[in-house]
Every structure is written in structure tokens, then in C-alpha cells.
Amino acid sequence: MKRVAAVVSLLSLAAVTATACSSTSKGGSSASGGGVFTTIDGFKPGLDVNGPINPWNPKGNMFQGYNAMKLGWVKNTLTDPNQFYPGIAATWEIAPDNSSVTLHLQPNNKWSDGKPVTAEDVKLSIALAYTQGSTAFSTAPGAAGAASDVEIVDDHTVKITQDMSNPSVTFVRGVMDSFVVPAHIWKDAIPANFWDTLKASRGEGAEADKARAEITALSDKVLAFAPAKDVSSGPYTLERMNPGEALLVKNKNFYNAANVGPDQVKLLNYTGNEQIWNYLISGKLDNAPFTAVPADVMKRIGQTPGNAVVKGFSPVSVAMAFNQSKKPYDNVHVRRGLAYLINRDEVTKIASPEGGTPALTTTGIHQKPAEAWLGSELSQLEPYKLDVAKAEKEFKEAGLKKTGGKWTLPDGKPWKFTINVPAPFSDWVSAAKAVTSQLNEAGVSAEVLTSADYPLYLSELAAGKYDVGFWLVALGPAPYNIYQRLYGASNGWSILGGKIKHSAPGKDGNWMGSPETINVEGVGKVNPGELTGKLNTAPESEQKAIISQLAKAANQDLPVIQLWDYVNTQFINTSRFTGFPENDSEALRLTSGVWLQLGMIKKK
Amino acid sequence: MTASTIMPEARSASAALRRNFWRGVWRVMKRKPSRMVGVVIMAGFAFMGIFGPMLYPERLPRDTNALYAAPSWAHPFGTDFEGTDVLALVVTGARYVLLTGLVTAVITVVLGAGIGLFAGFRRGRWDTVLMRITDMKLTIPGLPLLLVLSTIWKFTSAIEMGLVLGLLGWGGVARAVRSQTLSLRERGFVEAARGLGLSTPHIIGRELLPSMAPYIAMNMLIAVTGAVYAQVGLFFLGVLPFEANNWGVMLNLAVFGGGALTTTAALPYLLAPLLAILLLTLGIVLVVDAMDEIFNPRLREE
Numbered sequence: 003m004k005r006v007a008a009v010v011s012l013l014s015l016a017a018v019t020a021t022a023c024s025s026t027s028k029g030g031s032s033a034s035g036g037g038v039f040t041t042i043d044g045f046k047p048g049l050d051v052n053g054p055i056n057p058w059n060p061k062g063n064m065f066q067g068y069n070a071m072k073l074g075w076v077k078n079t080l081t082d083p084n085q086f087y088p089g090i091a092a093t094w095e096i097a098p099d100n101s102s103v104t105l106h107l108q109p110n111n112k113w114s115d116g117k118p119v120t121a122e123d124v125k126l127s128i129a130l131a132y133t134q135g136s137t138a139f140s141t142a143p144g145a146a147g148a149a150s151d152v153e154i155v156d157d158h159t160v161k162i163t164q165d166m167s168n169p170s171v172t173f174v175r176g177v178m179d180s181f182v183v184p185a186h187i188w189k190d191a192i193p194a195n196f197w198d199t200l201k202a203s204r205g206e207g208a209e210a211d212k213a214r215a216e217i218t219a220l221s222d223k224v225l226a227f228a229p230a231k232d233v234s235s236g237p238y239t240l241e242r243m244n245p246g247e248a249l250l251v252k253n254k255n256f257y258n259a260a261n262v263g264p265d266q267v268k269l270l271n272y273t274g275n276e277q278i279w280n281y282l283i284s285g286k287l288d289n290a291p292f293t294a295v296p297a298d299v300m301k302r303i304g305q306t307p308g309n310a311v312v313k314g315f316s317p318v319s320v321a322m323a324f325n326q327s328k329k330p331y332d333n334v335h336v337r338r339g340l341a342y343l344i345n346r347d348e349v350t351k352i353a354s355p356e357g358g359t360p361a362l363t364t365t366g367i368h369q370k371p372a373e374a375w376l377g378s379e380l381s382q383l384e385p386y387k388l389d390v391a392k393a394e395k396e397f398k399e400a401g402l403k404k405t406g407g408k409w410t411l412p413d414g415k416p417w418k419f420t421i422n423v424p425a426p427f428s429d430w431v432s433a434a435k436a437v438t439s440q441l442n443e444a445g446v447s448a449e450v451l452t453s454a455d456y457p458l459y460l461s462e463l464a465a466g467k468y469d470v471g472f473w474l475v476a477l478g479p480a481p482y483n484i485y486q487r488l489y490g491a492s493n494g495w496s497i498l499g500g501k502i503k504h505s506a507p508g509k510d511g512n513w514m515g516s517p518e519t520i521n522v523e524g525v526g527k528v529n530p531g532e533l534t535g536k537l538n539t540a541p542e543s544e545q546k547a548i549i550s551q552l553a554k555a556a557n558q559d560l561p562v563i564q565l566w567d568y569v570n571t572q573f574i575n576t577s578r579f580t581g582f583p584e585n586d587s588e589a590l591r592l593t594s595g596v597w598l599q600l601g602m603i604k605k606k
Numbered sequence: 607m608t609a610s611t612i613m614p615e616a617r618s619a620s621a622a623l624r625r626n627f628w629r630g631v632w633r634v635m636k637r638k639p640s641r642m643v644g645v646v647i648m649a650g651f652a653f654m655g656i657f658g659p660m661l662y663p664e665r666l667p668r669d670t671n672a673l674y675a676a677p678s679w680a681h682p683f684g685t686d687f688e689g690t691d692v693l694a695l696v697v698t699g700a701r702y703v704l705l706t707g708l709v710t711a712v713i714t715v716v717l718g719a720g721i722g723l724f725a726g727f728r729r730g731r732w733d734t735v736l737m738r739i740t741d742m743k744l745t746i747p748g749l750p751l752l753l754v755l756s757t758i759w760k761f762t763s764a765i766e767m768g769l770v771l772g773l774l775g776w777g778g779v780a781r782a783v784r785s786q787t788l789s790l791r792e793r794g795f796v797e798a799a800r801g802l803g804l805s806t807p808h809i810i811g812r813e814l815l816p817s818m819a820p821y822i823a824m825n826m827l828i829a830v831t832g833a834v835y836a837q838v839g840l841f842f843l844g845v846l847p848f849e850a851n852n853w854g855v856m857l858n859l860a861v862f863g864g865g866a867l868t869t870t871a872a873l874p875y876l877l878a879p880l881l882a883i884l885l886l887t888l889g890i891v892l893v894v895d896a897m898d899e900i901f902n903p904r905l906r907e908e
Contacts, residue, residue, distance in 0.1 A: 276861065279868045296687075296864050298674060298871030348670050352688055425844030428863035432687050435850055439688060442665050450848040454757055 035252075037578055037605045039264035041594050042272050042281070043068075044291035049271040051243050054228030057181040058134050063243060064181075067595020068250050068267055069234040073105060073124070074178035075596050077588040078317055080371040083175045083480035087592070087600060090119060090182045090235060092257075096174050101166050103174045107158040112255035113184050114232070114239045121154040123235075126185040128152050128162070129196050133220040138162075138176030141203045141214050146497050146538050147173040150204075168500035170538045172480045184233045191227040192220055237262045237599040246271050261601030263579065275428075282309065282573055288603075289582070289594040290573040292316065294429045297355050308577030314590035316570035317478035319361060319368050320430070321562035322421065322437070326515035327507040328469045330400060330411055337560040339396035340419075341386040343444045344437055350566040353433035358566035365553040366488045368476040368567045375481070375549045383557040390444060408445050418447055422468040424459035425452035430472045433565060464492065466513040475562060481545050482537040485552050488530070488561050489516070495531025502535040514561055522555045530555045579603050634899045644892025647885055655704035658697040666690045666698065666851075674864060674871040684874035687863055690850070692878045699851035700882070702764045703834055709768025710775060710833035711826045717772070718779025719822050723810055725780070726787025737784065744777040748836065756845040767846075771833045779825050786818050820901030827890045827897075834883060853879035 043065045050061040057064035064070035074086030074094065084096065091105040111119040128149070131139040140148045147170025151163040164173045193199075196217075203213035232240040237259065238250035250267040253259065270286070272278050278293045285306040295303065303309055322344075324331040331337060346360040362369050363385045365376070372380055394404075401412035411417045419441055423430040431452060438448035451468075453459035463471045475487040489495055494505045494512035507515030519529050533548050533555075540548060556562075570590050574582045581602045583589040589597055597603050635641050669675075669689035677684045683692035725736040751774065761767040790796060791814070799809050840846050841854025844862075849855055856879045864872025 274862065276865060276868055279865055283868065296674075296869075296872070298869045299865035302869045351670065352673060423848075425848070425858075426862075428859065431848060431859070432863055435848070436688055439665070439668055451760070452844060452846075452848045454753075454845045458757065 035263040035265060035605055037264045038266045038268055039288050039579060039594070039598065039603065040268045040270065040286055041289045042278060042287065042291070043269050043593065045593075046269075048273050049243065049245065049248055049269070051245055054226065055232045055240060056225070056227055056229070057183065058130070059225050063232075063240055063248060065240075065248070065250070065269060065593075065595060067236065067593040067597075067599060068238045068269070069232055069236045069240050069253075071182050071234070071236045072178065073180050073182060075592050076175060076179050078479050078591045079588060080315065080374045081479055081481075083172050083478075083483075085588075086178050087589070087596060089178075090124065091178070094174075094178070099166075100164065100169065100171060100173060102161055102163040103177055104155070104159065104161045105177075107160070108257040109158060111235055111257040114234045114253045114255055115184075116255060117184065117186060118157075119182070119235050120157050120185075121160045123185045124160045124182055125152055125154055126188060126192075127180060127182040129192055129200070130183065130188065130224055131180050132196075132200060133192065133217055133224045135221075136176060136180065137170070138164075138173055139180070141200070141217050143206070143210075143499065146170040146500070147176055149173075149177065168497070170482070171540070171542075172482065172538070175480065182235065184235070187229045187233050188227065191224050196220075236595070238267050238595075241266075256599070258599060258601055262598055263581070263601070263604045264598065267595070267598070279303065282306065285309065285575060285577070287573065288575050288579055289597075291593065292357065292568075292570055292572060294354065295356050295571070300356050303573065306575075308575040310574050310576055312572050312574055312583060312585055312587070312590060314570040314572070314583075314586050314588075315368070315370050316568045316591065317368055317371065317476060317484075318474055318568040319476040319564055320358075320433070320566055320568070321361075321364070321473050321475045321564045322470055323473035323475075323514060323562040324560075325466055325469055325471075325513055326517075326561070327466060327513075330402065330417065331469060332515070333400040334559055335396040335400035336402065337563070338386070339393040339400065339402075340441070340446070341560055341563045342389045342393035342396065343441055343446065344386075344563060344565070345388045345440055346565055348440070349433050349436045352436045353429045354566055354568075356569075357429070357571045358568055360566050361564035364557055364560055364562065364564040366475055366556040366562075366564070367484055367549070367553065368478065370567070371476075371478055371484075372553070375546060376553055379550055379553070383553065386563075393444065404445060408447055416447065418449065420449055420451055420469050422451050422453060422459065422463070422471040424456045424472075425454060426456065427472075434472065437565075464511055464513055466508055466515075473562060475564065476567070480537075481549055482534060485530075485534040485537060485549075488514075488556055489534040489552070490531075493531065493561065494518075495534065497535055497538065502532045504531055516559065516561045520555050520559050522551065522558055525551050525554055528555055530559075576606075578606055580606050631896075631900055634896055638895075641892050641896040644889045644896065647889030648893055651700060651704060651886055651889065654697055654700040656701075658700050662694050662698055666694050674875065676871075677874050683878040686850070686856070686875050687859060687872075688850075692856075692875050695851040695856060696853065696878045696882050699849070699853055699856070699879075702767075702849070702851075703837065703853055704830075705764035706768040706771065706837050707830035707833040709765055710771040711829040713769065713772025714775045714779055714829040715822055715826045718776035718825070719783050719815075719818070721776070722780040722783025723787050723814060723818075726784040727791055727806070727810055727814065729788075733784070737781075740777050740780045744781070746774070748774045749839070752836070752840055753843070753845055756840060760847050762847055767837055768833065771836055772829075775829060775832060779822075779829070782825070783818060783822065786821060787814060790814055790817055820897055823901075824894050824897055827894050831887050831890050834886060838879075838883060853882060 045066060053061040053063045055064060056062040057070040072089045073091045074089045077085040079085050090107055092108045093106045095104045107119060113119060128139055132141060137147050138149050146168050148165050149162050150165035153161045155161050162177050199213045199216050203210050203217055234253055237253055237256045239253050241249045241251045248269040252262060252265050270281060275293055278290055279299050281287045282290055282303045283306055285308060324337055326332045350358050350360040363383050365372050367375060397409060402409050409417055421434045421437060423434045434450040438450055441448040453462060476484055477487055478484045491511050493514035493516050496503055504518050505512050519527050521527050528551055530552060533552050537545060537548055572590055581604045583597060672685050672689045673687060675681055675685040681691045686692055721736050725733040796809060796813055799813050838854035841852050842857045844858050857876060860866040860872045860876035864875055866872035866876035
């Protein structure tokens, strides 16, 4: 009861401040802009008033696109990982061999305190990124796609070079996807000799190990660094916060400030989806990023004047992954039999009617980029449509027996199919229940087990405690990123020093336990992990052929059964602002902060 | 007189006493019809718990064309996210909830009454030790402990769940029974029993316990409601294994999956288990009210 009361009082507080803010802002609005843009930050469930103004801190009060800026904003197009909207960098040149990227910063960009944004800021931010570790800025020896050199060419130009001993096609993306903070505020967060330490960490031996440890040790210090006030290079600066909302005001020094519409942005606090539903129904939000919504609530949201839905591509699919160290899931015929028994259309209808489309089949790729990558080959793959007869055939081939209408293991022992899901993900719980209902009807005794939260779920999954669990796949657009979800570290393959290393099931985080090589029909014997590793370096012309082989391998071997592909369903309200991205816009994969800074949103 | 002539008389006297008792019960019940309602509700839940799952097929049928269907004759409380009849879920789910409640109540009462009686009657060192243990037990907050426990223990059976709730809940009963014992042991009839040289087990079992039986029985019923709230709460928070017909899971899915607090479609799905819990509580409260009067002659308005 107490919790409910707290939530109610928070909501009412938010309502009070909401009215207060909107009444003050009306006077100051200009003809082209003005107004308060209200939304939620999908990256920050639960605002923390005491969080530091620090983009790396998970509880930090830097909101992507609003007051937190990156070098560029990743578009996540269907197939090309290296497309960006400008951020701190206005333009960029990528070397033809992907060995370096030269960034030209916005010429007239200033921090909100009036100091110019320079190459020094970028360099210091990169140093800070090293302490946190990221794809491009990693001190791990042999990490693919890591930067080897950061060079200030002039005040507004920075050149970042890739370590070509172990290159990756996602290097540039890794660089661009980095936060930039003001050097004059953050310079004390790391020691002055940081770059020397970094250089020392690149070698081998005790010295290098010590240097790496020093950099790692800085991580917590950087995470805890809390500037006294927000000095932003984004379109907005954080003005004030309470537990119900964060209020940001326009940054007059922002390079594109003339085109930024609303004077203020309000980010509302939320801890669960049902809070977002209520905000939407009351018409408070000008935009809400992807939120799982039941059909009836969707209808209700649609009735509020001004509310509309925009849909786009989202490179995420959900699958049921097997732990092949456990019997009988080591047998491909069991996995195929199960795939034939699952009615994906029905599962999607029950679990994610508004936010998903049933997977066409299992390829490891979201169906939209799958069409782009595979073309006509996609239709030649086994679709695993619901087919009880085929399932029986596969189960019999695996040696399973049917006694008294129930399938048992080859030795006659009962077979219990247990699916694990994290309890807070209501769409996964419903989907898992729907799958077990379908399997139970077909004579496979099945049940759902839930874990208290997602981090616990992931740790237990990685520890190999589950037989079968829900697993996000197809996290594109970089093909390597897509396939490392199936044939990456969680399945035993990791890239070390430019070489692919395979660990036995149960070791080094290998919980999926696929065989090291698979005989793929029409392709021959393949090592899917090595093929996936190749995607990291192969030029685009070769990637298509590799992806085709991997899609066939995944389709035939089924390390996972792909259930549905997410649809990026967002909500907008057009009664106060116009210029929202249309259906299928690339901007839909970025926060509305990016829409605002690009000058798309205008007051009505 | 010989022993053989006394015995039949004694037997007939005790039979008459029993008859009088049931007549008294009947009178008490009749005075307030609400008490009859309580008994009927309790009997209904007992029936649901024992025979409920037998009324339905092992796997409840689903109709995927009627997700969150509105209440109708076929589905008095509508259907859930999969198109399964909500009433069927509540009925088949009653067994787990009630069995947990029963196990909890038995453990609470046996442990609580046992420790309370022993401590109160013996006094001295035993009393001090047992009551300090009880105090410590009472300071442990139940729900947070259960939340922690649920991360390592999956409470798949109702008996396990009841066992844990019972072990967490006996403190209050122990304390109350001890104070009752302390007061009763100073009464004349206990003094007389001691004077007759009767053994401690006899005094506790035959003299003290019967005077406290109604109090303990009432506590047992109240422990059932406590156990139902606790476990439904845990399932509602989603920390326990998923079982579609568990009342707590139903509440969770109705609110967080179906948006029952936001729109009306999933409202019957939310209300059905809530109503079941409400009815069960009501039934228990009404029966406790009746018991109070049956066992406490001063309350009888004869």
C-alpha cells in the first residue's frame, strides 16, 4: 500500500510542477519556437535527483540528445553501421581501408558557459571513454576495432586511427558513439599523464599489465565524478530536477540553437510501463520511445486528442535460446521438432501484438535487414511453420518416445521442457506461457520459470543454469554484432589478439554450447564462430556471402528459435508540436533529443 | 457402586455435553445469518481446494480469438491474455493458495502455542530463553526476508511455501499464548491440579490447552489469511515461479501485462482473484466471529 501511495504522490507532484512550468513558459516563447516538450528518457527509468551530471554513470543526469552529446548519432540503418547524424562532429572522413576517421567539429559550437567546443574536449572525452572501456576505446589486448592513436590536427579537427593488427568494420561506429564532455570541467577526473599510461598499456608484460590496471582503476573515479552544474554542448542544459521530472532549458550557445524549437524540455520520471501508459492517456507526452503496450491500452491511448503512433525498424528480435550442454537439447532434431510445434503468429499476437511481427523463420537476423542481406535466399530457408507431423518425425529421429500422449526422453524418463524468463518483462512472460501451452497441447510437458529481475536472469543464464531461455538476437546493423549473439562469446567463440578462440561448453561464458563445426546442407562443413569473426573485418562485398552461410547454418542448426522481430512503435502527440519523424524514419531509432537538436520539431 | 455402573453414566453425560455443544453452536449460528454465510464461504473454498482442479481438464482450454474477452455466460470473469477462462484459473488455483495457508496455519499454531505454553508454564530460565528467541524472530521483517529467500529458493510446492511462511509467523502467537498461560496458571483449578500431584504434561494438555483452544483456533484461521496475503503478494511482485492460475501471478499479469489499472479490458482478470481473496477473508472473519461466541460463554445472550 505504501508503495502505491508514494507513486500517487509522485504523480501528483509531477502534475503540479507540470502546470507551473507550462504557465511560466508561455510568455517567453517566440514565433518559430517556444513551448515545453514533454517526454521520457527510455535510457533512464527512475530519475535520480542525486545522480551526478555524468554521461557514463548509469544513474547520471545526462540525457542523450538533450544535454548529453556524442560525436555523431548512429542511424542503425538496415545494413550499414557507419551512417550517422552529425553531433559534436559536423562532418567526418573515413579512410577507404577503414583505418582512420578524421572528425571536423561543428565550427560555431560553444558550451553552455560560453567556452568553445574544441578538439581538446574530444581528446579528453576519449581518454575518459578508455577508463570505461568501449569497442573503439579499449585497453584489452587484441580487442578488435580499437583505436591506436588520437591526434589533434587543429582546434576543430581530430584524427583517430584504428589498430590495424586487429581491425573491425565497426571501428568508426565505435568512435562516433562516444560522449563528449567539457575538458575545462573534467580535466581533473583523470591524471595528467593519462596518455603515457595508455601508451604503456599497449605493450606486453608486467609494465603493460600495471598500466592497464591503473586505467581500469580510474573507472570508478570517472563514474563518480560530479560537476557542480551542467555545462552542456547539447541543445538543452539541465535546469532543475525533482523526483517527478527533470527540467531542461534551451542552450543559447548550441550550434544549431536557431533551429531548435521548444524552449524547454521536461523529462518525466517513470518506473514501469503502466506509468507511461497513464502519461500517454492523459496526453502529457509529446513523444514516448518504444513501450510495450497491451492492445486495449493502445486503443485508449489513441483516443486522446493529438496522440499518434509512428512505427519504424528496430534491429532487435527475440528468440528462445537452447543450452546444448543439457539433454535433449544437444540433439538438433529435438530443437527442430520444437520449432515445428511453436505457432509464432499466435505467440506474437498474445505477447507483443503492437510491438512485434512474427519471425519469418530463424536466420539470426531481423526480417527487414534479412531481406536486404539474403534477397531471394531468404525464401529458400526452412520456414518452420506449425506442423505437428514434421515435429513428430523430428522427435522420433531424436529417439524421443511418445507414451500415453506425452513425449519422453529416449531412456523413457519424463521430459520437462522449462523456459526461463525475467519476471518484469511482461511480454516475455506471456510469450513463454503461450509457448508452453502450445507444447503441452502437443504432448511436450512444458512450464515457465521466472527470475526476479533481468540482471539476475542474465547471470543465471550465463552460468548455464537454464535449459532454455529468452535471448535478444539480431542486434544490428553491423553483421558481426548480429551474429555474435548466436555464435559469439556466449556460444564459446571470442576474438583474442585477432584470432578466434573457441572455449568448451561451460567455460569462459559459453552457455549455449553449440558444436564447433556444423555440416550445413549446400555449404559444407562450417565453423560458425570463425565465420562470425570474419564479419568483423571482411569488406562489404564479402559480407553477403558469409551472412548467407551463417543464416543457413542458424536456420538448419537452430541454436535459437527466433520468435518475433520487434517493431519500433513510438508515440507522438501532434497537438503542441509538429515535424515529428514519419514512419520508417531513421531518426526513430534515436531519442527525441536528437530530433530536437537537428531542428525537426517546431511549435505548432 | 462398582466401576461398571459408573462408566455408562459418564459416557451418556459426555454425549449429552457434546449434544448441548452442537446445539449451542447451532443457536449461535442462527442468531446472525452472516455467520452461516461465513461457514458456507469456507465450505465453498474447501470444496474448491479439494475438488476444484478435478472439475476442469488438466490443461485449461484457450481461445486465442478471445484474448481478454469481456465477461459472458461462458466466461463469467472474462478470459486472460491467452484466452483462458479466468474463473477456471481462480478455481484451479485455489488449491495452492489454500494448502499454503493451511500449512502455514498449522505450523504457526503448533510452534507458537507449543513455545508459548511451555515458556509461560515453566517460567524462569526457559521462559527467558524462549521469549528472547521469539523477540528476535519478531524483529525479522518478513517480506524483505522472503524476497531475499526467493532468489535462491523457488518454492515450487505449496508445502515448501507454507513451511517458510509458518516458520516466519509463529512469533506473535507464541507471545500471546504465553501471556494467557501466565494468567491461567495462577488460577485455582491449576493450583488444584498441582495439589493433586498431576503431571506437567497433564496440566498443560488437559487443563490449560482446552481453555486456550478457542483462542488458538481463531489464531489459526487468521494465520490462513496472513499466509494468503503474503504469498499472493510475493507472486504479485513476480519473484516466485510462474504459474498461470496462481492468484498473485494473475494480479501481476492483469496490472503489468494487461493494463487493468489503465483500461477496462483486463479488469475482470484483476477482479476475479481479488474477489476470491476478499471472500476468503470475509468467510474467515465471519467464522471467527461465530467461534468467539461459541467458546466465550460471556458473549452468549441466552
